Amino acid sequence: GLSNPFRGLLKLGSLERRGAMGIWKEFFCELSPLELRLLLDHEDRICVESYSLLRCESLALTHSDGRFELVFLGKKLFLRAPSRDEYSDVPGNSLDWAPAHEPELDAIKEAVLYVDIDKTWVPFIFSLSLETLKCFKVRNKDKILSNSYGIETIQDIVPDTSLGGPAFFKVITSKAVLKLQAENAEEAASWRELLREVLMSYLESAEEALTLGGSLDGHSQVVLKNTVKENSFLLQYLVAIPTEKGLDSQSFICAGCSRQIGFSFAKPKLCAFSGLYYCDSCHQDDETVIPSRLIHNWDLTKRGVCRQALKFLTQIRNQPLIDLKLVNESLYEHVEGMGRILRSREQLKLLGDYLILCRSGALKELSKRLDHRHYLLECPHKYSVTDLRQIADGVFETFLQALLQFASHHVYTCDLCTQRGFICQICNSSDIIFPFEFDTTTR
Structure with missing residues (x-):
């Protein structure tokens, strides 16, 4: 039988390419998992240029009309699809989604996600645990930690089809808004659902730690909801004296802004409230009494705390969150x-x-x-x-x-x-007694 010339192709169609003089010329395009080919027309199938997708460094949408650019070893290829919908088919099928590394030991989910960095989609390995969302770069076949987002910093997880389709979504944190692309719509939905579950689990455990076995009044519940989203991880240190775990447990990253600290980087500063290390921007040597040390040791010494802890303590200082009986x-x-x-x-x-x-x-x-x-x-x-x-x-x-x-x-x-007083049931004296008179009455 005749060989099928279209075997292995992901997409066929027309694209315009911008030449050196800025003039757009139409080509017929064939997209396979490993190659992008530009042909003069679809009948003669004469290949003008071909590009190996293995050498593609980045892809970015540059205009809402479907214009996008591909970068191959420093060389930019300016293309224009008939519409933005046509463009959205290109990255989803040509990007590399296979992580070639062992997942982190504490990972619930780990996979490749592409991040929008200055309108360029860059691949990272994202690893989600019960405490953090870590972001790794791959360099020389090694995973290198690029950023780390504590679950407590996550404020919302939302789909965003305006970025290119149902495979796109955003993770909003107190540090940054991450615009992400998953391999497909199902994978994006899986990430969103799992992130929400981990966040809800964290908030529930934080609320339990805050109430300390008791119940909060309505006003305290409002304060709880307002403070937990941003500073929920600090709740656990309100009544428990923190233990210093060392910089290596934080991967030498500031607990506040993910800036690298220690050794040749910024000088680390210890927060006496949480036992975590911060950079000099997040920890400016503000001092206050540490509640946990006051509760357990009646220690009134003022110690240095990070700005985040100082803000948290200011927010909850007047709330009855400490049950001494417990x-x-x-x-x-x-x-x-x-x-x-x-x-x-x-x-x-x-x-x-x-x-x-x-x-x-x-x-x-x-x-x-x-x-x-x-x-x-x-x-x-x-x-x-x-x-x-x-x-x-x-x-x-x-x-x-x-x-x-x-x-x-x-x-x-x-x-x-x-009239709501009592008469002594033993001596039947005519004197009225009350239960709050501890010096003269017993119950």
């Missing part, structure tokens, strides 16, 4: 004044029960005096970072005593509240 209940015994504060907190909670049911409007006045610390009426063990620092400064106890004085005075003088 984290370090022994603090009540070993720190002077903490036992008295717990006692006052328990009294205030009982007094709050009276004012909540009172119709006199006293609760509204108490709310003003609480200064947004309504959690003081709910759980005696929940504290904010600001509360703990004020306890150390001797301010918090005075604040509590003023609240107790106001609330107890109201209960003793209010006709509605006094």
Whole structure:
């Protein structure tokens, strides 16, 4: 039988090529997995030029009308397809998608993705783990780490057909917007779905770490949602003293901006809050008290933290995210004044029960005096970072005593509240007693 001249071809059609004088000339094009051939016409099939795709260094769309360029060993070939849809068939079928390296040990998924860098699609090996999305270059058959994006920095994953079709999508991080191309639409959908699952898993674990076994009020939930997306990985260090793991565990990359640090690169700076290393742009020697050291060691020493940690601590400093009963209940015994504060907190909670049911409007006045610390009426063990620092400064106890004085005075003088008092069940004295009177009553 006759041989099939079209065997192995991926696409046939017309393309225009721009000559040295800027004049566009039409050619018939044959695209195979390994070669691009330009013919004078489709009937005689006289090949004018052929280009090995193995030597293709880059491909870029240069105009919305279908113009694109191919670079072969430094030589640019300017072509124009009849439409942008026609162009979108070219890169998807001619790019190399086969990774020739062993995947990372912690990789959930690893594959070649092309990245839009200055309108040129450049291949990288992307490796996704539960903690990071790593980006590798291949040089001399070796994988070289080019960039690393912590899962906590990922803000959204969206399809973007405007880049060229359903195989294209974007990963939006706090550092950059990655415009990516997968081998096909199914592979792109797989990447998007897996990235979302890893991100949701990370956010759920971060939320569990933040609540520390307790529940947050509505306002704290709002703060949680606003802070977790950008700084969720810092939540784990709020109540746990960090351990320094060393620069090699970060692949000698700044934990904030992925800049290379250490040795001949930028000088690394240790963040006392997270135990991670940062470059001098992300860590500018700001100092603050470390909450975990305050909780476990009552250590009030100010230490250097990165800008990201300082911002995070500023955002959550007034939120009741620390439950001392769960984290370090022994603090009540070993720190002077903490036992008295717990006692006052328990009294205030009982007094709050009276004012909540009172119709006199006293609760509204108490709310003003609480200064947004309504959690003081709910759980005696929940504290904010600001509360703990004020306890150390001797301010918090005075604040509590003023609240107790106001609330107890109201209960003793209010006709509605006094009717909710009790009579001793043992001596049947006519004196009215209340559960918040710890000095004279027991339950």
